Amino acid sequence: MDISVLHNSILFKGFDDTEISELLKALNAAEKKYNKGEMIFSSGEIIDKLCFVTAGGVTIESNDMWGNRTILNLVGKGQFFAESYALLPDVPMLVDVCAAEDCSIVFLSMKSLADLNDTIRARLLANLLTITTRKNLHLSSRSFHTAPRQVRGRIMAYLNTVSVQKHSREFDIPFDRQQLADYLNVERSVLSNELSKMQRDGLIRCRKNHFEII
Amino acid sequence: MDISVLHNSILFKGFDDTEISELLKALNAAEKKYNKGEMIFSSGEIIDKLCFVTAGGVTIESNDMWGNRTILNLVGKGQFFAESYALLPDVPMLVDVCAAEDCSIVFLSMKSLADLNDTIRARLLANLLTITTRKNLHLSSRSFHTAPRQVRGRIMAYLNTVSVQKHSREFDIPFDRQQLADYLNVERSVLSNELSKMQRDGLIRCRKNHFEII
DNA sequence: CCTAAAATGTTGTAATTACAACATACTTTC
DNA sequence: GAAAGTATGTTGTAATTACAACATTTTAGG
Numbered sequence: 248m249d250i251s252v253l254h255n256s257i258l259f260k261g262f263d264d265t266e267i268s269e270l271l272k273a274l275n276a277a278e279k280k281y282n283k284g285e286m287i288f289s290s291g292e293i294i295d296k297l298c299f300v301t302a303g304g305v306t307i308e309s310n311d312m313w314g315n316r317t318i319l320n321l322v323g324k325g326q327f328f329a330e331s332y333a334l335l336p337d338v339p340m341l342v343d344v345c346a347a348e349d350c351s352i353v354f355l356s357m358k359s360l361a362d363l364n365d366t367i368r369a370r371l372l373a374n375l376l377t378i379t380t381r382k383n384l385h386l387s388s389r390s391f392h393t394a395p396r397q398v399r400g401r402i403m404a405y406l407n408t409v410s411v412q413k414h415s416r417e418f419d420i421p422f423d424r425q426q427l428a429d430y431l432n433v434e435r436s437v438l439s440n441e442l443s444k445m446q447r448d449g450l451i452r453c454r455k456n457h458f459e460i461i
Numbered sequence: 462m463d464i465s466v467l468h469n470s471i472l473f474k475g476f477d478d479t480e481i482s483e484l485l486k487a488l489n490a491a492e493k494k495y496n497k498g499e500m501i502f503s504s505g506e507i508i509d510k511l512c513f514v515t516a517g518g519v520t521i522e523s524n525d526m527w528g529n530r531t532i533l534n535l536v537g538k539g540q541f542f543a544e545s546y547a548l549l550p551d552v553p554m555l556v557d558v559c560a561a562e563d564c565s566i567v568f569l570s571m572k573s574l575a576d577l578n579d580t581i582r583a584r585l586l587a588n589l590l591t592i593t594t595r596k597n598l599h600l601s602s603r604s605f606h607t608a609p610r611q612v613r614g615r616i617m618a619y620l621n622t623v624s625v626q627k628h629s630r631e632f633d634i635p636f637d638r639q640q641l642a643d644y645l646n647v648e649r650s651v652l653s654n655e656l657s658k659m660q661r662d663g664l665i666r667c668r669k670n671h672f673e674i675i
Numbered sequence: 676c677c678t679a680a681a682a683t684g685t686t687g688t689a690a691t692t693a694c695a696a697c698a699t700a701c702t703t704t705c
Numbered sequence: 706g707a708a709a710g711t712a713t714g715t716t717g718t719a720a721t722t723a724c725a726a727c728a729t730t731t732t733a734g735g
Contacts, residue, residue, distance in 0.1 A: 309605055317608040319601065331594040331601075341601055365579040372586035379593040380545040386600040387533065387545075387555055391523055393607065394531040394646060396693075397721070424683060432608065434723055439684050455683090455731090610723075611691070638713060648693055653714050669701090669713090 249301045252325055253353065256299060257381075258374050270371070273363065274355040281305075281346040288329065288344040296354040297333045297375075300324050303350025306426070307342050318430040320385055321347060321421050327378050333357045334375070347426070393432050398441045401431045406451065410460055417459040463515045466539055467567065470513060471595075472588050484585070487577065488569040495519075495560040502543065502558040510568040511547040511589075514538050517564025520640070521556050532644040534599055535561060535635050541592050547571045548589070561640070607646050612655045615645045620665065624674055631673040 250267075253259060259267050278301065281287055287305060288294060300322055307320040307328060319342060322328040332340050334357055360368065392405040405427075409418055420427065428435040445451050452459040464481075467473060473481050492515065495501055501519060502508060514536055521534040521542060533556060536542040546554050548571055574582065606619040619641075623632055634641065642649040659665050666673040 309608060311608070315608070315610075317604065319604050331597040334590055334594045335598070338598065341598070341605065365583045369579045369583040369586060372583060372590060376548055376586060376590055376593060379590060379597060380548045383545040383593060383597055383600065384549070384552065384555070386597065386604070389604065390531065390533050390600070391555065394523060394525070394529070396529075396646070432610070435682095436684080436686095436724080437722060440686085443684070649712095650694080650714080650716095651692060654716090657714070 249351070252301045253299065256325060256327070257377050258297075258299070258327065258355075258371070260374055260377075261370060266367070270363075270367075271355075274357075274359050276353055276355055278351055278353045280351050281349070283346055283348045285346045286343060287346060287352065288340055288342075290340055290343050292340045293336070293338075294329060294332050294340065295336050295357050296329070297327060297357050298329045298344075299327050299353040299355065301351045301353055304347045304421070305350060305352070306345050306347045308345060308429070309342050316429045317432060318422075318426055319389060320382075321426070321430075323421065327382075330375065330378055330382065334379075389430070392430070398431075398433050398437055399445065401433060402438070402441060402445065403450075405431060406458055406460060409458075416461075417457075420456050420458060423456060463565070466515045467513065470539060470541070471591050472511075472513070472541065472569075472585070474588055474591075475584060480581070484577075484581075485569075488571075488573050490567055490569055492565055492567045494565050495563070497560055497562045497564075499560045500557060501560060501566065502554055502556075504554055504557050506554045507550070507552075508543060508546050508554065509550050509571050510543070511541060511571055512543045512558075513541050513567040513569065515565045515567055518561045518635070519564060519566070520559050520561045522559060522643070523556050530643045531646060532636075532640055533603060534596075535640070535644075537635065541596075544589065544592055544596065548593075603644070606644070612645075612647050612651055613659065615647065616652070616655060616659065617664075619645060620672055620674060623672075630675075631671075634670050634672060637670060 253271070254264070254267060259270070262270065274297075281303075287298075290309070302324055304321060304323040305328060306318050307322065309317045309319065311317075320328075328344065329340075332338060333355075336357075360371070363371065388408060392401055392408065395401045395404055406420075409420055410416055422430060424439060425435050428438045431438065442451070442453060446453065449461060451461060467485070468478065468481060473484070476484065488511075495517075497517075501512075504523070516538055518535060518537040519542060520532050521536065523531045523533065525531075534542075542558065543554075546552060550571075574585070577585065602622060606615055606622065609615045609618055620634075623634055624630055636644060638653060639649050642652045645652065656665070656667060660667065663675055665675060
């Protein structure tokens, strides 16, 4: 198991190596590998494990019965997911989780939280709180990206956010075209078409997932 | 101040009356009243107060420079809001908070959390975690309500959720037409039109904010 | 290096939505 | 209970999007 990624995670912030080892044991940490495209959780499942990406990345998505996909979030190396469902053990998952590429996931049992002593627990809970509040901001962000009624507006809203985050007008995005379309809730072909128009209009330059705002 | 609403809140679950009184003091609880339409927080503000609705309700919304409103959430009596921003004191608000009707809000200082003893703090943090995770589910829900490409699909997705929550095919919704339109990210006139069609098609019956799924 | 498969781009048409303008219904206030 | 104000419903047209079908480019394997 790749310990160093976990050591740098938000969850274990403020804990030293010995404490982390003990916590991993107490929380029954177990790692599992998944191939690209493989489904990790399906809508309706009940889970009690906090999940951490040690390699690769996963998409949090909803797939309706007509095959339409909506990507709510993309979770990369060093980040957590499914924390809401792990912490509310009576709520079934509303989403699917899917390996966006080959990846490794560490599962941490949240049932075991109650057994920890108050001091350790308070520190861990404070870190968990940081994880969930940040996740909240991510979900809010997506709402802003899908708020504009028109495709160009959505693209610009999204690219603008990424640009601000990366402190640069030039950057890579983590989505391919289909994923970006599913994230912005638009047709893939319409997205491609609009990106072409935006290049012709001199707003952006892009090649594959590398973008430049002009 | 209306103490009873606070006593029944998720935040103070498991605490007795004496403890709650002490906590309210420790967290500098202060109440303030707002009139319908009044803005409580604006995008860009930095806050460190957890907010609780003791009466009325507020909308969490984003208003762009063209006057388009997107309602992310409606927070009613007995619920908290702004917890993400209160707990991440370096992140400026991305949203506006607006009084949907005359309302009273209690503000609780999150800076003061650090001063509490570990046991109390752990209990409080666990409750805060419940608040933030539930808020996460709310945000996810809205994503599903706005996922369908067509207006009718969005209306059905939303009404279906409310129907399931209220365990009934007949229920009131908390939105007026304009608010529902802004929540579902559609034009108000298109929403009205589609609701009429759906009634003609025998899918629903509705009058004002009372709905029945057939 | 060649081939097959996957990803991305392009185009046209049918369907849907945005928007404005107006009609009607319901509320509030005096 | 009239008038004014607010909320909701209706309609038409211009603009946008969905969808399908196909072209082109890129990637992966042999």
